[in-house]
Amino acid sequence: MPHTQQPQTQELTVDVVVIGGGAVGENAAQYTIEGTDLTAVIVEGHLLGGECSYYACMPSKALLRPLDVAGTSADVDGVSPARLDHGGMLERRDSFVSNYDDSSQVEWAESAGIQVVRGHARLVGERTVRVDDSAALTITARHSVIIATGSEPKIPAEFEGAEPWTSADATGVVEIPERLAIVGGGVVACEAATWLSGLGSHVTLLVRGSGLLSDNEPFAGQTVLDGMKAHGVDAVFNASVTSCTRENPEPTGLGKIHGGAVQLKTSAGDFEVDEVLVATGRAPRLSDLGLDAVSVTSDQVLGDNLPDWLHAVGDASGDVPLTHWGKYRARVVGAKIRATATGAPEPFPVEGPPVPQVIFTEPQVAQVGLTEAAARDQGIEAVTAEVPYNSTAGAALLRNDVPGRAKIVVDRSTRRLVGATFVGPEAGEQLHAATIAITGQIPVHVLRHAVPSYPTVSEMWLRLLEEVPEEFRRPAD
Numbered sequence: 001m002p003h004t005q006q007p008q009t010q011e012l013t014v015d016v017v018v019i020g021g022g023a024v025g026e027n028a029a030q031y032t033i034e035g036t037d038l039t040a041v042i043v044e045g046h047l048l049g050g051e052c053s054y055y056a057c058m059p060s061k062a063l064l065r066p067l068d069v070a071g072t073s074a075d076v077d078g079v080s081p082a083r084l085d086h087g088g089m090l091e092r093r094d095s096f097v098s099n100y101d102d103s104s105q106v107e108w109a110e111s112a113g114i115q116v117v118r119g120h121a122r123l124v125g126e127r128t129v130r131v132d133d134s135a136a137l138t139i140t141a142r143h144s145v146i147i148a149t150g151s152e153p154k155i156p157a158e159f160e161g162a163e164p165w166t167s168a169d170a171t172g173v174v175e176i177p178e179r180l181a182i183v184g185g186g187v188v189a190c191e192a193a194t195w196l197s198g199l200g201s202h203v204t205l206l207v208r209g210s211g212l213l214s215d216n217e218p219f220a221g222q223t224v225l226d227g228m229k230a231h232g233v234d235a236v237f238n239a240s241v242t243s244c245t246r247e248n249p250e251p252t253g254l255g256k257i258h259g260g261a262v263q264l265k266t267s268a269g270d271f272e273v274d275e276v277l278v279a280t281g282r283a284p285r286l287s288d289l290g291l292d293a294v295s296v297t298s299d300q301v302l303g304d305n306l307p308d309w310l311h312a313v314g315d316a317s318g319d320v321p322l323t324h325w326g327k328y329r330a331r332v333v334g335a336k337i338r339a340t341a342t343g344a345p346e347p348f349p350v351e352g353p354p355v356p357q358v359i360f361t362e363p364q365v366a367q368v369g370l371t372e373a374a375a376r377d378q379g380i381e382a383v384t385a386e387v388p389y390n391s392t393a394g395a396a397l398l399r400n401d402v403p404g405r406a407k408i409v410v411d412r413s414t415r416r417l418v419g420a421t422f423v424g425p426e427a428g429e430q431l432h433a434a435t436i437a438i439t440g441q442i443p444v445h446v447l448r449h450a451v452p453s454y455p456t457v458s459e460m461w462l463r464l465l466e467e468v469p470e471e472f473r474r475p476a477d
């Protein structure tokens, strides 16, 4: 009688198990063990380095930078406009994603003393994780298990069966669709519209709301929209997709066109395109993780209401889904676990540091802390100052045409900055000064003594602070 050979089961005990080896999981493991004898394992089901390295931040920014350089070369007198090389752009992307090979990340992890285990991990009991790969492995954590499983795209039901593109296809683009619809008006939609129209697609944005980038100051979405229109992108607002069908939908592979023509019915009319990219947000990846086995619900993970041996970081935790923010939180969690496990003092906490974000559109949108609307929603008496991005000699030197604006939001009661937005060429490089001012809780009368160099774009800070009411030039009584 034939018999099935049982897979070999192995066992391993370490101090900390991290499920998910994205940038955030890597940081959590590194900060938990560094400078100690603690041991850590990262279990990764796909590529060590996660979404950011292979399917999100790095490939998208690798594709966007040549457009920025070409745009600048076309807008500075005395320079001949640079010609885009579409094949070269894709090669640059391939190089930034290491051709989807994670061996250098594995080398880094091992050099940091972190063991990497391949396979899908599930919780099977308190402090216990089972990894299913070619052979089953059970790992026991002496101290903690950290969930760092990231997030996955939300695909509305209308697109089921139509094999739409997700952002991974857009960053991994191989076949450039002649006509592309992008559903959504958020960050992925705006950045992807920029690089895919730059690669030659005719892009139509189908936006459910009435503007782009609705979480930002209103002038951000408007300036980005103006920039996109100048590059031939069409945007249709108040357009809800009611059905999506296509001939011969097929999972042809990453970045390839997934079948025949796509028919989209929307509340703002019908559209036929060669591909549709669904960019309608992301959700924490918490299914198939064995939460039931340890009597924990997704809500508990998202509410940070977990047993003391279990932690969640990064996109999986429901916190702001940005790489640098997830990594920051992972460093904090890692340092806490290290302190508990070794008896070392916990690092000094800082109250409520602000979240910065740069959106790499043309022009860029850079925002930190609260918008004016968010500050008012929180009951803050917000005083604002706003100037055009081209208000300095440095900005005039940057390009011939400098669109955009800058705005700061000040809390009247503390006289400190609570938010700042810069929209304009290379705006991302303006942001960190604002992040430092908010984190350092510097009152605006002190900020006036931080002198920006002439002739740089950062002289915009002088203009902004001059726009703040006169009474803010002294400490509060």
Ligand SMILES: Cc1cc2nc3c(=O)[nH]c(=O)nc-3n(C[C@H](O)[C@H](O)[C@H](O)COP(=O)(O)OP(=O)(O)OC[C@H]3O[C@@H](n4cnc5c(N)ncnc54)[C@H](O)[C@@H]3O)c2cc1C
Pocket: 019, 020, 021, 022, 023, 024, 025, 043, 044, 045, 046, 047, 048, 049, 050, 051, 052, 053, 055, 056, 057, 058, 060, 061, 119, 120, 121, 122, 148, 149, 150, 151, 167, 168, 171, 188, 285, 288, 289, 313, 314, 315, 316, 320, 321, 322, 323, 324, 325, 326
């Ligand atoms: C197109 C796009 C562009 C972006 N650009 C930026 C940007 O410019 N700047 C920025 O700050 N943020 C950006 N983001 C957001 C950023 O990518 C995420 O915030 C970041 O990747 C989250 O990191 P993470 O480690 O939490 O999750 P991930 O990077 O998703 O890593 C999670 C890892 O866990 C693994 N995994 C999941 N479940 C299991 C399991 N059960 N067992 C084993 N392994 C498992 C996955 O394979 C994956 O490798 C972008 C996002 C998108 C979609």
Ligand SMILES: NC(=O)c1ccc[n+]([C@@H]2O[C@H](COP(=O)([O-])OP(=O)(O)OC[C@H]3O[C@@H](n4cnc5c(N)ncnc54)[C@H](O)[C@@H]3O)[C@@H](O)[C@H]2O)c1
Pocket: 156, 183, 184, 185, 186, 187, 188, 189, 191, 207, 208, 209, 240, 241, 279, 280, 281, 282, 321, 322, 357, 358, 359, 360
């Ligand atoms: N440069 C960066 O920092 C960067 C770049 C890309 C992505 N990200 C992060 O990744 C996350 C995901 O980005 P995203 O753009 O997918 O999400 P998002 O939340 O920024 O935008 C989602 C968009 O889809 C719309 N939408 C939601 N459901 C819809 C539906 N059923 N039908 C039609 N429209 C719908 C929303 O109104 C919104 O315009 C974001 O939090 C973002 O910050 C960051």
